[in-house]
Amino acid sequence: MSNQIIQGILLGGYYALIACGLSFMFSVMRIINLAHGSLAVFAAFALWWLAARFHISPFVGLLIVLPLMAAIGWVLQRFLLERSARGGALLPILTTFGLAIVIDNLLFEQFGADTRSLAPYIGSLSYDSWEWPGSIYVGKLAVIMFASAVILLGGLQLFLTHTRLGRSIRATSEDPDTAGLVGVDARRANAIAASIAMVTVGLAGAFLGMRSTFDPYAGAPQLLFAFEAAVIGGAGSLWGTLIGGIVLALAQTLGAQVHPQGFLIGGHVAFLIVLFIRLSTSGLGLRGLQRLPTRKPT
């Protein structure tokens, strides 16, 4: 059982990776990007294509795909989100949902219905494991994934609190108009934030491809996982996302113990319970998924 708990915690690292971009974008631009999961799957397909076609290892492929994702984030913000956000809070939901449909079906058109995986291209890493005391085997990939999540979240936190650019993004997220008055270019800050979010999405897509299989329509479940982890993590620091991811993964692990088909059910139920408790205690609804870290880290 302790074995499963450890596996669950490590899986939480993946959920934190995919969730942090979603909640980061929400906290800066107040937009929930419904194409989030589809973009992660797009990144996974890009890596798969590089590996299958040009024999580029997925880890090297990231050097190509992550800058591409950053560019996509910039374009997305400048040409889609910025414009649709001017039409009110509801329009970006529709725009990004339409975008998700376009991405999913273009991937289907290009790559067909087969499920793919990056596992064959990363050598023994996909199945190697370390033995921990108490004859617990942990996959190397799972540990790398978890460590990446910790490094990414920590790095993002440091970036937001200790750099000029990070401060301008935080200022924009607090109050774009006032930030503009003191010389922060809100459009630029938003576009950079979208780029950063897409880089995290690209990384999440890479790990999605390495740890399991994916197909063109795998974006929707990833979006739901990201959303659930972000909401469970709740307001506070970026570390909340990590806790949210771990809680989600543990609930899924527990669900799978109860019933063979309980893996996904467990996650959804845990999400709804957390949501219910939060809504009934605050009485206000969720005041945003998450706030950006304030000056003092953690």
Next chain:
Amino acid sequence: MSAVSTSPVIERGTATSRIAAIAVAVIIALLAVAPHFLSAGAVDRITALFIYVILAAMWNALAGFGGLVSVGQQVFFGLGAYFAIRLADAGINPFLALFTSGIIVGAVSWPLSLFMLRLRNGEFAIGMWVIAALTHLLVNLDRLVQGETGTSLISLNVYDAGARRAAIYWLALASMTALLAILFGLLRGSTGAAIRAIRDNEDAAASVGVRVTGTKRLLFVLAAFGIGIAGALWLATSITFQPKTYFNVQWTAYMIFMVLVGGIGTFEGAILGALVFFLIETWFGGIGVWYLVGLGATAVLFSLFLPRGLWGTIEERFGLRLLPVGYRVRFPAAADGDAMPSPPQATPYREKA
């Protein structure tokens, strides 16, 4: 009208809207007798059109009037079909089961609304999607459904195919007409004023004493009921029930497409959008994946460049109002001619709740 030239004219019905009302009655009458003259395939297609109109009108009621964008409305579509299967399995007449199922879906949506309506915007949108995903998984656990294998509404097979087709057609027509009439009545009544006030500015509406949550709940339950009926009717036309098909997010994608293209927040827009979608599907549905890419891209383009949709744009430009649900203020100077400069903050035809 001999209005004093300084005071604006407030009107509801116009000459066009009176003609439109007669036209609607004629169209419904023609549709009612249509099965006698149409081929079996055409009857099936038009039944599908009626279901699309229901879906579009119900999603529009929720998003366009209630300001609640949901990407999980397939949950009610799927539940409508599922409860119909369950009820028919319990020995209830299948046609009766279709409507009972809709009522049960509406009843289920009530407690759900207590919880979900406290979420805002995007949180509500994906929250509903989570509900849909969870419900899908739970329905799969039912032994009657046998997971993704699915089951059928076999008790419908006792009816002769021709009679069954016509009966489902009339049921769909009647459901569509009734649901549209309910929505129309709701929007024209005192609740309608509240609904449009919430649509325009929720906080301002609350501050002048509009019961925001109660009104939203009403729309949520109505939309659930209508979409539940649509799901049950779809089951009646296709007989087989596979959870994956009914709980597919594609249904919500269709609803969003229809409403965005037709005109979000306008009564006529949803109907127009359903008609456009029906024609596109008829002509291009066969080309598969590019058709879906096109639907998604069109939705993106409309949301970016024509957020009021086709009907909203027509309405704004020509001041046309076929089925008026609100009142509008006509400024006297504007009443004289069409080609006149409009005042900066008010177009000559400005809808007022």
